[in-house]
Amino acid sequence: MFARLALLGLALTSFAPAAEAQSALKTEYRISLIGLPVGRASFETRLSPTRYSVKGQLSSAGLAELVSSTRGTSSVSGRITGNRLLPERYRLQYTSDKKSWRADVRYRNGRAVSSDIAPPAQNPPPSDFIPVTPSQLANVVDPLGGLMIKPGSDPAAICRQPVPFYDGWSRLDLVLSPGDGEQDFQADGYSGKAIACNARIRPVSGYRTSSNGIKFLQGRTIQLWFAPIGQSGIYAPVYVRIPTQVGPLTLTATRFAKP
Template sequence: MKASRHFCNWMLMAACVAGATGMVGGAAHAAQIYKSEYRVSLYGLTIARASFSTNVSDSRAYEVNGKLMSSGLGSLFDDTSGTLDAKGQYSEAGPVPGSYVVKYKHGKRNKTTTIAFANGNVTSTVNVPPIKKKSNWVELKPDDLKSVADPLSGVMVAADSLDQICSKTLHMYDGQTRIDLKLSPESKPQPFATDGFKGDAITCSAKFVPISGYQSGRKAIEYLKNSSRISMTFASLGKSGIYSPVQAKIGTQIGTVSVYATRFEKTQ
């Protein structure tokens, strides 16, 4: 089934969006540990589950370790599993990534992507196996890899209040494709609750803008760019000033993929 080939991409994207939630407390100055779990669903049926452990040191360095695996409906199409690891440092302006590694197995295929950063700029990218560039490929330019973040750190938003979040543009790079997510207001702040968290959250619409590192004209990209409806609900733990998604919905050609934080709590 053609649609099944896209399951891995949607699940990884969804997990990246959700996994950053565990980092919201990082602006504090004491060592902290967070545990979080997420459900990824399609048509209301679970297709994947993800779990993350986040450590924030007293020097404001963060490290996120995540696991993802297909579940329920997703297991009927493809056996997918993966790990995601991100490291960086918090600054007054928000997270500054240092490294990002994603490894996943999709059926019998294995892929690893490693990205290194310095001062907010990409210094190296290694993909195993290498990316196969097809016709109409939009090449990455040097400036495209400046002032960007990985998909985990990239959805962390530094703001003084919830009302400021939906005016932001998020600049992200996943090791192949450079995109912008342009946020815009969708609703006023509303209560949000899940296991370990209760507080206010705000939902933003997100416009997917491909910059480079992709095949122009590819149906999946064109759909995300021109037809997809993407929303992201942001919340913050305490008074950290760092907001991240606790819920997301991503419109794809095979339906809307939803991500929901079923657990988010500080364990230390």
């Protein structure tokens, strides 16, 4: 269970902040379940005026390590056009309980154009499986950098948009809405305000309608706090709270600074 929930959290926080041209920054996250440490994640971003890349890693820790060992890495590279970060290649590899998953997804101008995943989709698919269609692969983002948002002159606009994820297996929208306004937040390298948003999972395709995990998350509210990255105009999550059947899973940035 830790692997699936942590990877969802990874999709919501797996990036380091943007910075000035030709610079690198690093973020580190503490992952907790019902207040107990179960994992950690770290990410490094490199940014130029027209290109960006992010590399991250996730591992179980604390009590979770006693139950099962989880290790994962992810990366994305792409180009920057105006206020948009357009992925070109996203990769993920992780193992948990002696099982492995791998994804290599290519994008072009906001559209996913190819994906190489393991394990592959079941063929023939289960009767309740909703397949991904070509039209659903347009205007999508990867799970690694998809929540790096540049809202323009109104930071509150962060909380008024859906984020269309595609990871090679599934298409889902993370539908953001206004939360509890601004919140104070501190981490190594950052002290200031964060914008609190609420979010709900809206599955689109690439999933089974009988999935208990999907059914549970559809009816729950996820909390995300976004903090500004210097003077770049880009905001990124520093706190995520995901409901689970055993209690809240939280990811909290403990570092938001240069390496």
